[in-house]
Amino acid sequence: MAETPGGTDSPGDLINRFEGVLRELIRAVLGQDWHEGAGIDLEKLREKQEYERGRRRGVVISEDLLAFTEHLQLAKIIDKHWVRFAKILGDKKRWTVYSDRISAIRNAPMHGRQLLYFEQQLLAGMTGEIGNIVAQYRSSQGPDAAWYPVIESVTDSFGNDVTKDRRPPTRLSVGDTVRFTCVGRDPQDRALTWTLELKRKANRKVDEAIGSQVELTWVVDNQDVSERTEANITMTSGGNFHRNGFYDSTMFIAYAVSPPTGLS
Known part of the structure; x- marks a missing residue:
C-alpha cells in the first residue's frame, strides 16, 4: 500500500497541524492580545465553543478562544499584524500563496472529498515547511532550543x-x-x-x-x-x-x- 504524503498523517491531520502551528506562532508573537485589531468576532468563537461543549459531552473543551479559530481567521490575524510576523515568515508573497493554497485545499477533506495525490504532497510540504519555520523562530528565542526538541x-x-x-x-x-x-x-x-x-x-x-x-x-x-x-x-x-x-x-x-x- 502506498504511503500517504506526509507519512501516516491524513489530509485532515495535516490541516489540523498546520492550523495548530499558526495558533502557536500567533500566541508566541501576540500573546493574549491576538484578537486585537484583526476584526475577529469573539462572540462567534464563544458560540462555537459552547456548541462544542454541548455536542461533545464528557470532553473537556478548551477555554482558549484561539483554539476555535480556523485558517481564514488565523491568516487574517497574521496579515493584520504582518510587520510583527514578517521576520519569521519571510516573503509576504510566498506566505500569501501558501495561505490561499491551504484555504483552497482545506475545503475538500473537511467536506469528505478526497484530495488528489499532488494536493496531498503540497499540503504535506507546506505544513512541514511552516512547522520548521516556527520551530526555528522558537529556537531563536532561547539558546537551548537550537539543539533540543x-x-x-x-x-x-x-x-x-x-x-x-x-x-x-x-x-x-x-x-x-x-x-x-x-x-x-x-x-x-x-x-x-x-x-x-x-x-x-x-x-x-x-x-x-x-x-x-x-x-x-x-x-x-x-x-x-x-x-x-x-x-x-x-x-x-x-x-x-x-x-x-x-x-x-x-x-x-x-x-x-x-x-x-x-x-x-
Whole structure:
C-alpha cells in the first residue's frame, strides 16, 4: 500500500497541524492580545465553543478562544499584524500563496472529498515547511532550543491539555482507557521517542512510541487506584545529548482513580 504524503498523517491531520502551528506562532508573537485589531468576532468563537461543549459531552473543551479559530481567521490575524510576523515568515508573497493554497485545499477533506495525490504532497510540504519555520523562530528565542526538541502539545482522550491541566477534574475508574496524543518537534529533525510511565509506589512503564506525533495508551489497573496517580510523559530525541541529561522534555498530569465497585 502506498504511503500517504506526509507519512501516516491524513489530509485532515495535516490541516489540523498546520492550523495548530499558526495558533502557536500567533500566541508566541501576540500573546493574549491576538484578537486585537484583526476584526475577529469573539462572540462567534464563544458560540462555537459552547456548541462544542454541548455536542461533545464528557470532553473537556478548551477555554482558549484561539483554539476555535480556523485558517481564514488565523491568516487574517497574521496579515493584520504582518510587520510583527514578517521576520519569521519571510516573503509576504510566498506566505500569501501558501495561505490561499491551504484555504483552497482545506475545503475538500473537511467536506469528505478526497484530495488528489499532488494536493496531498503540497499540503504535506507546506505544513512541514511552516512547522520548521516556527520551530526555528522558537529556537531563536532561547539558546537551548537550537539543539533540543520541544513538546508542542499533549492532550488526553477527554480533551484535557496536559500542558495546562496538571490536575484535571476527570476521575478515572479501573478499566478505563486513556489515550494521550503527543506532538513534538525537533530542530535537528531527529526521531523522537515518547514514554508513558505511571508514578505510584514505583514507576511503571505502560507505553512507548516513536514519531513527531504519536498516541500513548494507558488501561487503568487496580494498582493505579489513588487520589493522585501521575501519568508522566517523557520525550527523548535520537541524539547523543539531551536537555536534561537522559531525556529532553517531560510533562505530567495527575488523575484520581476510584477503587473498583464493591472493593475497598
